[in-house]
Amino acid sequence: MDALTEMSGAMRADEPGCVGYEVLRSTDAEDRLLLIETYVDQAALAAHRETPHFKAILEKRVIPLLEDRVRHHYSPALSLR
Numbered sequence: 171m172d173a174l175t176e177m178s179g180a181m182r183a184d185e186p187g188c189v190g191y192e193v194l195r196s197t198d199a200e201d202r203l204l205l206i207e208t209y210v211d212q213a214a215l216a217a218h219r220e221t222p223h224f225k226a227i228l229e230k231r232v233i234p235l236l237e238d239r240v241r242h243h244y245s246p247a248l249s250l251r
Contacts, residue, residue, distance in 0.1 A: 173232050176223075176227055177223060177224075177228060178191050185214070185218055187210045187213070187218070188207065188214065190208030192205070192206040192207075
């Protein structure tokens with residue numbers, strides 16, 4: 171979780187295209203996490219994947235620990251905000 175907290179700080183400081191970053195923990199399996207990231211557009215998401223902090227934190231420290239990794243991409247359909 172420390173690496174994800176570090177990632178959040180780096181994203182907040184260096185990625186104006188990231189408008190949301192949330193980490194949820196499963197109530198059924200404590201070791202299962204869901205990351206919800208929101209970007210202003212696809213270019214911001216692509217830029218995120220090229221940042222030094224993505225490469226150093228996610229690719230080198232987080233992803234190797236994962237049992238599996240499933241990514242889904244969504245676009246806004248309805249907002250209650």
